[in-house]
Amino acid sequence: MELLIRVSDVLDRVIIKVGRLAAWAGLFLILVTIFDVVTRRFLVLGSTKLQEAEWHLHVILFAFCLGYAYLKDAHVRIDLLRENLSERTQWWIEVAGCLLFLLPYCGLVIWFGIDFTERSYATQEISASATGLTHRWLIKIVIPIGFGFLALSGITVLLRKLIELFGPEELRQKVHEIEEAEIEHLVDVVPPELRRYDDQRDGGQN
Amino acid sequence: MDFYIEDFLPLFMFAALGILLFSGYPVAFILGGIGLAFGFIGMFFDVFSFIQFFNIVPRIWGGIAENLVLTAIPMFIFMGTMLERSGVASDLLHCLQVLLRRVPGGLALSVTLMGTIMAATTGIIGASVVMMTLLALPVMLKRDYNVPLATGTIAASGTLGILIPPSIMLVIMADLLARSVGNLFVAAIIPGFMLAVFYMLYILVLCGFKPKLAPPLPKEEGPDSAGGILLLVVRSFIPPLFLVFLVLGSILFGWATPTEAAGVGGAGAILLAAVNRRLNFSVLKDVLERSALTGGMLFGIFLGATCFSYVFRALGGDDIVIDLVESLGLGSWGLLLMLMAIVFFLGFFFDWIEITLIVLPVFSPIIGALDFGNHVESLEITYWFAILLAVNLQTSFLTPPFGFALFYMKGVAPPEVKIQQIYKGIIPFVLLQLAGLGLIMAFPDIALWLPRVLLN
Amino acid sequence: GDAAAQDKRVRWNMASAYGSKLTQLGTLGVRLSDELEAVSGGSLRFKFFEPGALVPALEMFDAISAGSIDAGWSTPGYWTGKNEAFALFAAVPFGPRAGEYLGWYYHGGGKELFDELYAEYGIKSVMCGVIAPEASGWFRKEINSTDDLKGLKMRFFGLGAKVMEKMGVSTQLLAGGDIFPALERGSIDATEFSMPAIDLNLGFYQVAKHYYFPGWHQQSTLFDLMMNKEKYDALSDTQKAQIDAVCGANITAGLAEGEAIQGAALAELKEKGVTIHRWPPEVLDELRGAWNEVAAELAASNPTFKKVWDSLTAYREQYKIWGDLGYL
Ligand code: NA
Ligand code: NA
Numbered sequence: 001m002e003l004l005i006r007v008s009d010v011l012d013r014v015i016i017k018v019g020r021l022a023a024w025a026g027l028f029l030i031l032v033t034i035f036d037v038v039t040r041r042f043l044v045l046g047s048t049k050l051q052e053a054e055w056h057l058h059v060i061l062f063a064f065c066l067g068y069a070y071l072k073d074a075h076v077r078i079d080l081l082r083e084n085l086s087e088r089t090q091w092w093i094e095v096a097g098c099l100l101f102l103l104p105y106c107g108l109v110i111w112f113g114i115d116f117t118e119r120s121y122a123t124q125e126i127s128a129s130a131t132g133l134t135h136r137w138l139i140k141i142v143i144p145i146g147f148g149f150l151a152l153s154g155i156t157v158l159l160r161k162l163i164e165l166f167g168p169e170e171l172r173q174k175v176h177e178i179e180e181a182e183i184e185h186l187v188d189v190v191p192p193e194l195r196r197y198d199d200q201r202d203g204g205q206n
Numbered sequence: 207m208d209f210y211i212e213d214f215l216p217l218f219m220f221a222a223l224g225i226l227l228f229s230g231y232p233v234a235f236i237l238g239g240i241g242l243a244f245g246f247i248g249m250f251f252d253v254f255s256f257i258q259f260f261n262i263v264p265r266i267w268g269g270i271a272e273n274l275v276l277t278a279i280p281m282f283i284f285m286g287t288m289l290e291r292s293g294v295a296s297d298l299l300h301c302l303q304v305l306l307r308r309v310p311g312g313l314a315l316s317v318t319l320m321g322t323i324m325a326a327t328t329g330i331i332g333a334s335v336v337m338m339t340l341l342a343l344p345v346m347l348k349r350d351y352n353v354p355l356a357t358g359t360i361a362a363s364g365t366l367g368i369l370i371p372p373s374i375m376l377v378i379m380a381d382l383l384a385r386s387v388g389n390l391f392v393a394a395i396i397p398g399f400m401l402a403v404f405y406m407l408y409i410l411v412l413c414g415f416k417p418k419l420a421p422p423l424p425k426e427e428g429p430d431s432a433g434g435i436l437l438l439v440v441r442s443f444i445p446p447l448f449l450v451f452l453v454l455g456s457i458l459f460g461w462a463t464p465t466e467a468a469g470v471g472g473a474g475a476i477l478l479a480a481v482n483r484r485l486n487f488s489v490l491k492d493v494l495e496r497s498a499l500t501g502g503m504l505f506g507i508f509l510g511a512t513c514f515s516y517v518f519r520a521l522g523g524d525d526i527v528i529d530l531v532e533s534l535g536l537g538s539w540g541l542l543l544m545l546m547a548i549v550f551f552l553g554f555f556f557d558w559i560e561i562t563l564i565v566l567p568v569f570s571p572i573i574g575a576l577d578f579g580n581h582v583e584s585l586e587i588t589y590w591f592a593i594l595l596a597v598n599l600q601t602s603f604l605t606p607p608f609g610f611a612l613f614y615m616k617g618v619a620p621p622e623v624k625i626q627q628i629y630k631g632i633i634p635f636v637l638l639q640l641a642g643l644g645l646i647m648a649f650p651d652i653a654l655w656l657p658r659v660l661l662n
Numbered sequence: 663g664d665a666a667a668q669d670k671r672v673r674w675n676m677a678s679a680y681g682s683k684l685t686q687l688g689t690l691g692v693r694l695s696d697e698l699e700a701v702s703g704g705s706l707r708f709k710f711f712e713p714g715a716l717v718p719a720l721e722m723f724d725a726i727s728a729g730s731i732d733a734g735w736s737t738p739g740y741w742t743g744k745n746e747a748f749a750l751f752a753a754v755p756f757g758p759r760a761g762e763y764l765g766w767y768y769h770g771g772g773k774e775l776f777d778e779l780y781a782e783y784g785i786k787s788v789m790c791g792v793i794a795p796e797a798s799g800w801f802r803k804e805i806n807s808t809d810d811l812k813g814l815k816m817r818f819f820g821l822g823a824k825v826m827e828k829m830g831v832s833t834q835l836l837a838g839g840d841i842f843p844a845l846e847r848g849s850i851d852a853t854e855f856s857m858p859a860i861d862l863n864l865g866f867y868q869v870a871k872h873y874y875f876p877g878w879h880q881q882s883t884l885f886d887l888m889m890n891k892e893k894y895d896a897l898s899d900t901q902k903a904q905i906d907a908v909c910g911a912n913i914t915a916g917l918a919e920g921e922a923i924q925g926a927a928l929a930e931l932k933e934k935g936v937t938i939h940r941w942p943p944e945v946l947d948e949l950r951g952a953w954n955e956v957a958a959e960l961a962a963s964n965p966t967f968k969k970v971w972d973s974l975t976a977y978r979e980q981y982k983i984w985g986d987l988g989y990l
Contacts, residue, residue, distance in 0.1 A: 023498035026280050027490070030476075033281065033469025037462045040815060040832065040849075047815075047834045048823070051274060058277040061498060062270075062505035069502030075232035076503060076617040078607070080625050082230030090230065097231035101239025105513070108242060112263045119724050123783070128720055128743035131823045131833050136743065143266060184499060260730035261717050268718025275840070372843045382712065384683040386865020387842040460848030463840035519715060563715050567682050661868060 001167045005175065008159040012071060012182075015153050019068025025061040029054060048131040056139050063146025067153030070102075072184045091161045098158040106151035113144030212251035216523030219244050219514070220555055223608075233613055234503070237510030241517040248521050258520055265512045269559075270505065274465060275374050279333045279504065281468035284497040285475045286337030289446070291493050292479035295341040296348075297442035303349070304428040304438060311413030311420040313349060314359045315406055317342045321363025322370065322402045327453050327467050329373030331558075331603055332504045335364035335614045340500075343619055352419040353623060355412070357615060358631030362405055362639075365603045365611050368558065369596055370398035372457075372464040375558055379592050382566045392657040393593050397646055401597075404638045412634075445481060449474040503617040507610065508557075515560040524564045527552070531569070538576035542591075545569055546598055546643070553602015557610065561599060566592075582650045593653040594646060601639040604632045669705040669898045674732035676708040676887075679719040679740060685860045685923070687885075690791045690916050691735035694887060697908045706901055708733055726888050727783045734888040735790070738776075739820060744783065747966040749821045750974060751776050751789075753796075753880035755953040757974075760792045760882040760917055762981055767884075770977035775970050786894040790909035791885035794920030796877035797861060798941065799854035800845065800870035805939075808948045817841055817853035821956065822879030828952035845869045854879065857920070858927040867936045874939050878949055885916070 036050040069075055082090060119125075120137040127133050160175045167175070219240060226236050241262075248254025270276060289295040299313060306312025320342065324334050338360045346356035368375045371391035380387040413420040429435050453471045456462040462470055479485040527548060536544055545565065552561045574588045582590050603611040606629035616625055646652045676695060680687035695710040713719040716731055723741050725731040739752030751772070758766065766772045767789060780787045799818075805811060812830035823833045834850050844850045846869040853870075854877075855861050867873070887909060894902075932938060941949075961968040 019498060019502075020495055023491075023494040026284050026494050026497050026501070029277060030281055030284065030469045030472040033277075033466050034473045037456070037466050037470065041461065045832060047832060051834065054277045055272055055274050058280060059271045061280055062501050065498045065502030066506055066509075069499045069506065070232070072499055074499040074503045074617065075234050075506050076613045077230050077232055078227050078616075078625050079230055080607075081228045085230070093229050093231055097229070097235060097239070101231065101242075102235045105235060105238040105242050105510075108259055109263060109266070112260045115260065115728065116263045116267065116724060119727065123744045125743050128740060129819055129823065130742055130746070130821050131818075131827055139271075140267065143263065143271060184496070257728060257730045260728045261725055264717040264721030264725050268721040269714065372840075377842065380864070382681045382683065384681060384685065384688070384860075384863050386863065386868060388846070388865045388868040391842075457843070457847060460844075463844045463849050465840050466849075516716070524715075559714070563712050567712050571683070 001163055001171050004159045004163055004167075005171060008156045008163075009178075011152050011156040012178075015067045015071055015149050015156070018149060019065050022060055022064030022068075025057045029057040029061065032057065048127075048129055049133055052127060052129070052133045056133070059139055059142050063142045064149060066146055067149035067151075070150065070153040071156060072182055074184065088165065091164050095158060095161045095165070098154045098161075102154040103151055103158075106147045106154065109147040110144045110151065113141075113147060117141040117144065212248070212253045213522065213526075215244055215248060215251070215253070215521045216518050216526055219518055219521075219523070223514070223555060227608070232506070234506030234510040237507070237514040239510075241510070241513035241515075244521065245517045248517070253522070254517075254520060261520075262513050262516055265516055266509060269512055270508050275330070276508075278328055278465045278468035279330055279336075280497060280501045281472040282328060282330075282333035282337050283340075283500045283504075284493065285468070285471040286340035287493045287497045287500070288472070288475035288479055289449075290340045290344065291489060291496075292475070292482055292484040294442075294446055294475070294478050294482060296345045298446040299342060299345045300428075301438050301442040303423050304435065307423050307428070309410070310417060310422075311355075311409040312422065313342075313346060313351065314355060314409045314413065314420055317346070317359050318363045318402060318405045318409065321360070321366055322399070323450055323454070324364070325367035325370040325398065325402075327372075327457065327464060327471070328367050329371070329375060329377075329464070331365050331368050331611055332508075332614050333468070334367040335361060335611045336500055336504065336618055338364040339615050339618045343615075343623070347620070347623075349423075350421045353627045354631030355409075355419050356631070357619070357623065357628045358633075358635050359405070359409065361604055361609075361611050361615050361628070361632055362635035363402070364615075365600050366398055366402055368600050368603070369394050369401065371395065373596075375562070375596060375599065376592075378559060379562060379566060379596065382562065383570055383588055383592060385588060385592075389589055389657045389661060390592055390596075392660055393589050393653045394596060396652055396656055397593055397597055397642065400645075400652065401600075401639060401642050404642060405635065408634060408638055445478050449478060500618055504614060507613055511557050511560075511610075515556050518556075519560075519564075527564055528568050538573075538578055541569075541576065542573060542594075542647070545573070546594065549595060549598045550602050550605065553599060553605060554608040558599045558603070561602075562595070565595065582654070586650070586654050589657070590646075590650045590653055594643065597639065597643045597646060601636055601643065604636050604639075606632060669702070669901055670896075671704070672706050672708075672897065672901065674706075674708045674889075674893075675711060675716060676733040676735055677711050677713070677716045677719075677722045677725070677731050679713055679722065679734070679736035681712055682710060685863065686793050686916060686920055687856070687860065690793075690885065690912055693915060694735060694790060694908060694912050697911065698904065701908050702901065702904045706904060710735070722888070723783070723785075726890050727785055729784075729890045729892065732890055732893055735885070736888060737883060737885045738787070739883070742820060745779065745966055746821070746960050746964050747779060747970045750967070750970045751779075751884060751886075753883045754974065755822055755825060755879045755956075756950050757881050758978060758981075759795075762978070762985060763882055763884070764792065764913070765981065766974055766977040771973050772970075772977075775973060779966065779970075780888070781891065784891045785888050786891040787886045787888045788905055788909045789884055790887040790912050791916040792913050792920075793883050793885070793916050794857055794924060795882060796857050796880040797855070798874035798877045798879070799852050800861070800866045801852040801872040801874060802845070802848065802870045803851065804872050804937070805874070805945070806942070808945055811945075814852060815850045817844075817850050819854070820879075821960075822854065824956045825879070825949060825952045828955060829949065842866075842869065857924060858931060859920075859923040862927045862931055867931055867934050871935060871937055872939060873931065873936050874941060876941070878941070878946060878953075 032053050036047050039045055117137050117140045120140045125136040163175050164172050222240050245254050302316040303313050321338055328334055342360055376390040377387050380390050452474045453467050456470045457464055457467045573591045603609050612628050678691045682688045682692050695708045698706045698708050717725050722734040726734050737752045738748040741748040815832045818826050818833045826833055961971050
């Protein structure tokens, strides 16, 4: 069990590092776009390469952040029924989801994604727009790699849930703390003194 | 007629999604997982083969990755996150609230206005809903707004972007119809703004009768003197207004395409944060990371949805829909209403692009050849139908339980905001949109008059 | 009768690169699907799928090669990313008209090179359509000389874009949805699109008033029916012959229709206030010079391109005397 925690921690750190690094692609995306917009007014550079660079950055950004978002619990969940379920049931759902949905889904995209990249590499594919960028396989491979990180994040979550389900109490506690610390809310949480309203108003007014 | 269970697999996909969605597992992976599972079930019944899964990757590649339009999404998310983090958004909304102190639901009205302006710069619902939620929801919650009213206002005004041009949806529709994008753009203007006006009237009336839902600013808060208000306006109103001008202006003056305008907005948001002296390395890093997480969430749904809808189509789902409509043998109005109902239903499960691909190519020539008497001139039926479809698709982004716009919103909303509140909040706005749809059906000139005047 | 009755029933998915409603580009694909079923007595059913329904239009190549889609209706010109030589089987800048082009394809060695090229990717393709010349594009301002081209921002795709860059044009890629608003607001100055009958429906005249001819980059455009080679090889000889026959007829149909419909479309465009221009000869000469440079560069860097280019050039040289003498 200790080993499971260590493995999941290593995976966790790697995935989050990668995600945080990839997040900077967002800034470069904005910079490239602005550069293209501004220079187009004054210079004849030809924008095809720049515009292709834009979606290259967009691919890096979303592909490497899929797993990062899973660990940070940023993927949307419909929690309508979930709240009424016991914690144990929720853990079991997460285990089943990882094993039956997430991992096979990643497996498939990785499998065919590599095939897809190989086809591109074998033909030394370049942009279909004759004035665009070359070495298309370099960006195509980002998709299977991104899904690879997503799969690893699935394994991390799976290991943690197994510990929570079957591990000794102290490890369960430890995992729980790690998980709580990881959750990142995309919008600043409403201050505690205001929290009462969403239950109160909603229930109260009807 | 023989009954083969494999003919009905696509319908079971709806059922499976409907049930499993409520397991609380991430929507993105449920969509992908169900697509996968039904592919395997299809293999068992010999109506699908393993190699057909290959198509999922080129779909991801061509539809989501190598897609220049979608690059606007991360940039708009960044813009929203930066404006929120740097306090520019809450300053602006605070100022609006001070100005609209005496107007019922002033903040909600400002949000609707903001959504309408945002709609004129982008046509991607994911981008506008996420951005609007980031900007407005925290402020509205802090101001004690009724949660369903706040979420409903944001989600509804956020989805206006798909109707008010520029809109990638109208471009794709024009492509499938082989008709002018310009005509569709112009035809969508009045219906789009009409809905925005409906929302505002509704908010005004509702908040007028129930001021508790949208508490006005306490009297003691905010400046009272004209000078104080002027200072507030200059401080908090002008900078974001400048940003709006920059984004919209860059499109109107032909400096940037609508997609690139998102980049202008992102850069402008950095600039404003710097002017507000709230920009430093850690803020920038934090905003980038949060935007990346939001993007991961959003694109996770896109990826799952493309897998789900591909398998649906490969299993013959389109044919079920088409056969259903054709087997009913309806007259012109019956057929139109039936199609609208089906599109509304499909909107629960699919992205607009998949619905458009099912409905438009098959039914637009049929509808276009129908006779609506004096109601619509036969040459204009196709445009009229496209606008009806567009309004309907906008609505179906919001319809509980499976509205995609609601997912995007839930993804970025504070965890205190429950999906049931979001569902509840959307009901009046969906009704307003259906009323709008009915009006455009009853009075086609709402859509057709402007192109007639402007373009001919 | 009997031979057809024994053929294995083929139920294939055919992805289209063009929407079914698009004049010629799409309608010829629908015609292909319908005719195959009629001619084969139902043994060949190629179900037409809108672009993006199975995979996005430009992704069908890999999908057909992998066998995840059985067939596709498209133009070889889309696959220059795989190999630039494909462009020579679709539309050649300053290239031949339909008659001369088909002469090369069927009798000048084109078809053999075509089969050889596609076979590398596990695809069998049958040439299946040809359409009229395209227009040169929509411009917001009048162009009188090549100096007017310099610095112009133009949406341009394919080999023609390389030529344009040599002329000092800043070529833009642009998201599909941005082309129209970009041209309207002036973020771009011009775009190439298609032939008059198509451009009329798509409404480009609403945002740019200057329409230029001739379309030097596409004097005629060929379309093909791509099929997964393994699956094609498993077809009966009868079925293969049916495909050849239907495609032959599709070529005739496309050529005839393409010639027939442009006149009315141009008249209507004129009525809508579009100014129709012909490129001055010196502009065309400069463009031709730029194209020859581009072709020479491509031939130097890509052996397959060189092979096909040499074949086409040799054919055109021996054709020239007939072309000059035989036609008015
Ligand atoms: Na819009
Ligand atoms: Na919905």
